[in-house]
Amino acid sequence: MSRAFSGKPAEDLTVEALVRDELTPDDVxxxxxxxxxxxxxxxxxxNPQLAANFRRGxxxxxxxxxxxxxxxxxxxPRRSTMDELMALADQLAARDAPTCAALxxxxxxxxxxxxxxx
Amino acid sequence: xxxxxVGRVRFMDEQRVNLDGFAREDPALxxxxxxxxxxxxxxxxxxxxxxxxxxxxxxxxFDTIDRYIAVHGLDLAVADEAMAxxxxxxxxxxxxxxxxxxxxIRLVGGMTPAKLARVVAxxxxxxxxxxxxxxxxxxxxxxxxxVTNLLDDPLLLAADAxxxxxxxxxxxxxxxxxxxxxxxNAVAVTVGAAVGAAGVLVQCAVEEAMELEMGMRGLVSxxxxxxxxxxxxVFIDGDDTPWSKALLTSGYASRGIKMRVSSGAxxxxxxxxxxxxxxxxxxxxxxxxxxxxGAQGVQNGGIDGASVAAAVPRGVRELMAENVMxxxxxxxxxxxxxxxxxxxxxxxxxxxxxxxxxxxxxxxxGFGSIQRYDNMFGPSNWNxxxxxxxxxxxxDWGVDGGLRTASPSSLGELRTRAVEAVRDVYxxxxxxxxxxxxxxxxxxxxxSKDLGATDALAVLDAAQAIRGTGLTALDIARALHDTGxxxxxxxxxxxxxxxxxxxxxxxxAIFDEDMRVLSLVTDPxxxxxxxxxxxxxxxxxxxxxxxxxxxxxxxxxxSQSSFAGGYLTSSGPAAFGTDPRDVxxxxxxxxxxxxxxxxxxxxxxxxxxELLDGLEEEGCLARIVxxxxxxxxxxxxxxxxxxxxSGIGIGLQGKGTAxxxxxxxxxxxxxxxxxxxxxxxPEMYRLLGAxxxxxxxxxxxxxxxxxxxxxxxxxxxxxSVISLVALERDCVDPAAAPEQLSFQEPRS
Numbered sequence: 051m052s053r054a055f056s057g058k059p060a061e062d063l064t065v066e067a068l069v070r071d072e073l074t075p076d077d078v079x080x081x082x083x084x085x086x087x088x089x090x091x092x093x094x095x096x097n098p099q100l101a102a103n104f105r106r107g108x109x110x111x112x113x114x115x116x117x118x119x120x121x122x123x124x125x126x127p128r129r130s131t132m133d134e135l136m137a138l139a140d141q142l143a144a145r146d147a148p149t150c151a152a153l154x155x156x157x158x159x160x161x162x163x164x165x166x167x168x
Numbered sequence: 169x170x171x172x173x174v175g176r177v178r179f180m181d182e183q184r185v186n187l188d189g190f191a192r193e194d195p196a197l198x199x200x201x202x203x204x205x206x207x208x209x210x211x212x213x214x215x216x217x218x219x220x221x222x223x224x225x226x227x228x229x230f231d232t233i234d235r236y237i238a239v240h241g242l243d244l245a246v247a248d249e250a251m252a253x254x255x256x257x258x259x260x261x262x263x264x265x266x267x268x269x270x271x272x273i274r275l276v277g278g279m280t281p282a283k284l285a286r287v288v289a290x291x292x293x294x295x296x297x298x299x300x301x302x303x304x305x306x307x308x309x310x311x312x313x314x315v316t317n318l319l320d321d322p323l324l325l326a327a328d329a330x331x332x333x334x335x336x337x338x339x340x341x342x343x344x345x346x347x348x349x350x351x352x353n354a355v356a357v358t359v360g361a362a363v364g365a366a367g368v369l370v371q372c373a374v375e376e377a378m379e380l381e382m383g384m385r386g387l388v389s390x391x392x393x394x395x396x397x398x399x400x401x402v403f404i405d406g407d408d409t410p411w412s413k414a415l416l417t418s419g420y421a422s423r424g425i426k427m428r429v430s431s432g433a434x435x436x437x438x439x440x441x442x443x444x445x446x447x448x449x450x451x452x453x454x455x456x457x458x459x460x461x462g463a464q465g466v467q468n469g470g471i472d473g474a475s476v477a478a479a480v481p482r483g484v485r486e487l488m489a490e491n492v493m494x495x496x497x498x499x500x501x502x503x504x505x506x507x508x509x510x511x512x513x514x515x516x517x518x519x520x521x522x523x524x525x526x527x528x529x530x531x532x533x534g535f536g537s538i539q540r541y542d543n544m545f546g547p548s549n550w551n552x553x554x555x556x557x558x559x560x561x562x563x564d565w566g567v568d569g570g571l572r573t574a575s576p577s578s579l580g581e582l583r584t585r586a587v588e589a590v591r592d593v594y595x596x597x598x599x600x601x602x603x604x605x606x607x608x609x610x611x612x613x614x615x616s617k618d619l620g621a622t623d624a625l626a627v628l629d630a631a632q633a634i635r636g637t638g639l640t641a642l643d644i645a646r647a648l649h650d651t652g653x654x655x656x657x658x659x660x661x662x663x664x665x666x667x668x669x670x671x672x673x674x675x676x677a678i679f680d681e682d683m684r685v686l687s688l689v690t691d692p693x694x695x696x697x698x699x700x701x702x703x704x705x706x707x708x709x710x711x712x713x714x715x716x717x718x719x720x721x722x723x724x725x726x727s728q729s730s731f732a733g734g735y736l737t738s739s740g741p742a743a744f745g746t747d748p749r750d751v752x753x754x755x756x757x758x759x760x761x762x763x764x765x766x767x768x769x770x771x772x773x774x775x776x777x778e779l780l781d782g783l784e785e786e787g788c789l790a791r792i793v794x795x796x797x798x799x800x801x802x803x804x805x806x807x808x809x810x811x812x813x814s815g816i817g818i819g820l821q822g823k824g825t826a827x828x829x830x831x832x833x834x835x836x837x838x839x840x841x842x843x844x845x846x847x848x849x850p851e852m853y854r855l856l857g858a859x860x861x862x863x864x865x866x867x868x869x870x871x872x873x874x875x876x877x878x879x880x881x882x883x884x885x886x887x888s889v890i891s892l893v894a895l896e897r898d899c900v901d902p903a904a905a906p907e908q909l910s911f912q913e914p915r916s
Contacts, residue, residue: 103462107421
């Protein structure tokens with residue numbers, strides 16, 4: 051049985067709990083461990099890229115919605131300088147998001163080569 | 169002076185298909201479906217585990233799309249084997265039922281975009297169908313609906329979302345004519361869907377960041393508006409890169425939200441950025457990239473550019489090939505068939521039919537469940553106008569197109585619950601209020617034009633309040649519960665809780681109505697030839713077969729009984745007439761017993777009255793006789809003729825078929841015949857009576873002629889004919905002699 055991001059077991063996520071005001075948004079959020087488990091399933095079913103996505107997703111559970119939208123914005127064309135992207139990668143790495151950090155570094159190199167930096 | 173074409177050509181010019189644009193192939197503009205001279209030959213060189221050349225391009229020349237695919241999208245362990253396969257040899261694997269899907273998936277993992285495009289281009293239409301049948305990820309096919317309206321009216325959105333769920337759609341996609349309304353639409357459709365059925369996924373298509381925000385709040389349950397393009401220029405014009413899309417994809421995963429990307433032929437052509445490449449090759453790049461960034465599925469098959477593809481030779485084939493590429497890359501296929509690609513009903517049906525027959529994860533990536541005018545994505549290839557057609561086609565072919573008949577008697581109640589749920593949620597959360605009259609109008613409306621005046625600002629206010637106060641799915645579920653909509657509350661909560669499990673993040677996932685996830689993992693397609701793969705369960709088959717228009721003999725018996733009247737009574741065995749003016753009208757065995765109304769809608773007694781009046785005009789004496797031994801109208805007429813003093817008889821079947829017979833003719837010969845019973849009129853029967861009288865007097869009248877119609881009259885009436893014949897057959901007694909009937913005029 052899965053547990054929610056908050057740690058609450060999924061079987062506790064009932065209408066009764068809702069009515070008792072016991073549920074918060076983090077109770078209906080996915081836990082990074084669950085995304086890891088789903089990554090393993092995806093790998094077994096012939097899709098390592100989907101698995102990698104779930105693992106990046108697991109890392110991103112540690113970030114707020116606003117932060118995730120900001121990361122996305124930063125990666126859009128000509129939004130960021132090389133330094134900004136490197137700083138973003140460092141920030142991700144520092145908060146235990148190494149594969150996301152690697153994605154940003156890889157983007158920075160590609161953007162430099164293709165004129166997509168700010 | 170330009171010479172005017174002949175009438176035949178002018179007539180053909182007026183047909184609907186000629187409203188469509190047809191483009192000459194023009195590779196320079198990308199107006200070419202399967203092959204362009206500019207498409208690279210497939211190639212792949214790997215040195216020390218690094219791709220140094222792909223599809224004729226050296227690593228230093230890679231654009232962002234090449235680069236992302238080269239690093240993330242290829243299984244280099246099988247690349248040598250896969251790239252060495254001939255195009256035809258590989259294509260044969262796609263259709264060979266003895267080669268398992270998993271083997272295709274393994275090999276395609278090592279194919280570059282150009283290679284996969286070349287392989288799929290080999291497949292002819294029937295082979296594409298075979299490949300789709302075998303390669304789609306999920307065993308059980310499914311379908312997606314658009315639910316939108318011109319006004320963003322929340323009540324109508326909810327009623328229509330519930331209706332779409334009742335018709336069997338497992339995903340509902342809404343969007344907005346006014347961007348700021350998005351949050352209101354998301355809530356209305358989510359509530360309506362939950363009233364309609366459990367486990368319906370909901371999406372609100374807007375720009376990327378807002379869509380993500382609604383997803384994270386649980387106001388929608390999947391995302392699809394994450395567009396990919398096949399050339400770097402167009403990709404950047406779309407304000408994204410492969411890395412921004414990859415991050416966005418992971419952002420959805422981080423909150424347990426299902427998502428797929430969108431691509432499809434024509435987008436690059438429309439933005440003048442196709443770089444001279446074929447639509448298939450560019451789409452192959454999109455599909456490879458979708459796999460590389462870790463999306464679980466792709467909506468393609470033209471989408472907004474479907475009519476661009478359809479304008480060029482082999483373009484519709486290209487659209488289906490796009491879906492097959494998605495499946496071969498082991499991804500969920502949401503198979504286009506959304507944007508209306510032709511003004512011609514024949515062409516738009518032709519575009520979809522192979523996919524409906526083969527089955528896809530989602531056959532339509534947006535069947536317009538509302539009327540064309542209310543579809544804010546633009547009219548779909550299939551719309552509310554066509555739901556009954558779709559249901560009939562499913563039934564005709566015995567295939568599962570994802571839809572079922574929503575019982576007409578329950579729809580009013582369902583829509584009422586949906587609008588009440590939205591009213592109560594909006595009221596409870598302080599988002600707005602609606603009058604009983606507004607509710608009643610939305611329940612009954614076939615589209616937003618039936619709503620009358622609505623308050624556009626109220627929708628805007630509600631949307632701003634939902635966004636501004638940070639409402640989530642939990643608030644919606646709570647409000648539903650507090651206002652007595654317990655079932656819908658439980659369903660909204662269940663969709664939120666599903667995120668905690670994340671099983672629906674796997675490829676091609678839908679929920680069934682018991683909230684079980686059906687996906688590549690839990691419901692894999694294992695088609696391996698006849699007798700394998702998806703087969704509807706008996707219950708599902710009954711849904712497919714049981715359209716609401718079905719009629720049987722018992723329905724017709726009830727309908728006929730409602731016209732019963734005691735106007736024809738037997739007065740004993742029929743005698744042989746001797747008067748030369750004696751003409752006999754023979755009626756079939758069921759007349760006045762099981763059959764009272766003909767196919768034209770006239771009562772049999774009214775038909776008889778016309779015949780009698782016609783005979784009277786000619787000064788004849790008429791008798792009515794029921795022939796009990798046969799239902800054959802020729803034999804009925806001949807039997808009547810043999811009883812008649814004049815030797816002339818009229819045969820009349822209960823369904824209205826009538827003829828004039830003469831006693832010396834063979835049974836299948838006759839003097840005059842009305843075989844088109846549904847189109848006969850009182851005047852025609854009167855003429856037949858008069859002509860019978862003229863024959864009796866030895867004259868040669870101008871024969872009565874069957875009326876002509878170009879309508880599918882047989883399609884309309886054959887089921888009734890079969891049932892009427894069965895009702896008549898019930899009354900046949902081969903040993904019984906003809907009996908004289910006395911006739912009282914029904915209207916005196």
